[in-house]
Amino acid sequence: MTRLSVNINKIATLRNARGGNNPNVVKVAIDCERFGAQGITVHPRPDERHIRFQDVLDLKQVVTTEFNIEGNPDARFIDLVMQVRPEQVTLVPDAPDAITSNAGWDTIRHRDHLKDLVASFKDAGIRVSIFVDADERMIEGAREVGTDRIELYTEPYAHHYFTSREDAVAPFVRAAQLALDLGLGLNAGHDLSLDNLRYFNQQVPGLLEVSIGHALVSDALYFGLENTIQMYLRELV
Template sequence: MTKLSVNVNKIATLRNARGGNVPDLLKVAADIERFGAQGITIHPRPDERHIRYQDARDLKNIVTTEYNVEGNPNPKFIDLVLEVKPTQVTLVPDAVDAITSNAGWDTVKNESFLKDVIGTFKKAGIRTSIFVDPDSAMVTGAQNVGADRIELYTESYASQFTSDKEKAIQPFVEAALTANEIGIGINAGHDLSLENILYFKTHIPNLLEVSIGHALICEAIYLGLDNVVNMYLNKLK
């Protein structure tokens, strides 16, 4: 079975919008695990606009499944990961002002840098994953720098899925076959949803884990509104 790691960034965004502690990020993470998810993912950014660095520390004491911390490995992020020591660190090359992750690493051009960073994390016993586009050269490059896994950046798959799912999945199948051949693990994430996840999982051999946040939280709102609205109506009768 492919594991589900739920990204809780959007819970932090909602909390931060009003101040205070509603929704309670730690309770939500614990509940998500209780509901059956096999992991929790966070992506703290330098401006802490959703997940705060202190959240990363606090979640360490809450998460009992797999704990995955994503981010661009600047010095502050590296220090945080070495302090928290999650199950997995996923390296993402997002710019400081990026709204969301929008590209994978060039694992060839950044070989020296990535080798150094990954070496640091692996010495601390942290599994490493690199966010990459569905490109066999980038997959091979990830192995060359010492990564344990890749995370396939699936935005292009999601955006093309409704128009031509076979075309959308093809580069990901090719990248996955390369990963299987060279023995590097496969994760995936970005815009995967209830609509497109089954087709993706069915066609990607040896998919170990998916990280899903935005779509899952939106779907939880859509699918839960009927219940909550009627709970309010019952209170107001």
Template structure:
């Protein structure tokens, strides 16, 4: 079964919009795991507009499943990850002012930098994953960095699927096949939803984990958080 890691950035966004501690981010993380979620993902950004660095520290004691911290490996982020020692760190090349992630790494151009950062995390017992587009050369470049896993950036698939174009998954299938041949674990995320997750999962060989936040939290407004988490789990079986 492909594991479901729930990104709780949007819970932090809602909390920060009003101040105070409602909704309680830590309680939501506990509840998601109680409902069956198999991991908690956060993506702190330098301006702390949703997840704060202190949230990352506080969640360390709360997450009993798998703890995944995403972000651009700048100095402050690296220090935070080494302090929290999550189960997994996912490296994402997002710009400081970006609303959300919009592209994977150029693993050829950034190979030396990624290799150095990945080695530091692995030396501290942290599994590494790097965000990549479904481009075969980028998968091959990822392998050369020494990363444990890749996370396929799925925005293009989700967009094409919403237009009725199921062939939009083809580059992802080829990327996954190559990753499997190279011995890279496969994660995926971005714009995956209840509408498209089963089709994606059924067609991607060796898919280990999906990280879903915006769609899941939005769907939970109508369906309830417990129900939504379990709807995803059923589609990922």
């Protein structure tokens, strides 16, 4: 069964809109785990517009499943990850002003930088995943920098799913098979939802984990958080 990691950034966005601590991101993380989530993902950005760096420190004290910290590895992010020592760090090349992540790494152009980062995190006992497009050259480049896993950027799949789901998933099937052949673990995330998750999971070989936030939190407004997490888990069987 593919594991579900719930990205709680949108919970922090809602909290920050009014100040205070409602909703409480730590309590929500605990509840997500209690409701069946197998991991918690956070993506702190430099402006702390949703998850704050203090949130990450607080969450480290309570998360009992896999804690995944994703983000652009600037100096402050690296220091935070080294302090927290999560089970997994996911390196994402998003610009500071990006609304959301919108592309994977050029693992060839940034080879030396990524290789140094991966080695440092792995030496600290942290599993490393690199956010990449479904591009065979970038996946081969990811293998060259020594990462444990890749996370496939799935927005193009979601965007084309209702036009032709077979065509939409095809490059991800090829990318996943290459990752398996290269000995890389496989994660996926971005715009996966109740509409498209089951098919993706059925078609893509070797999928270990999906990270889902925006769609899941949006669905929880209608279905409730506990029920929504169970609905997503059923799509991953």
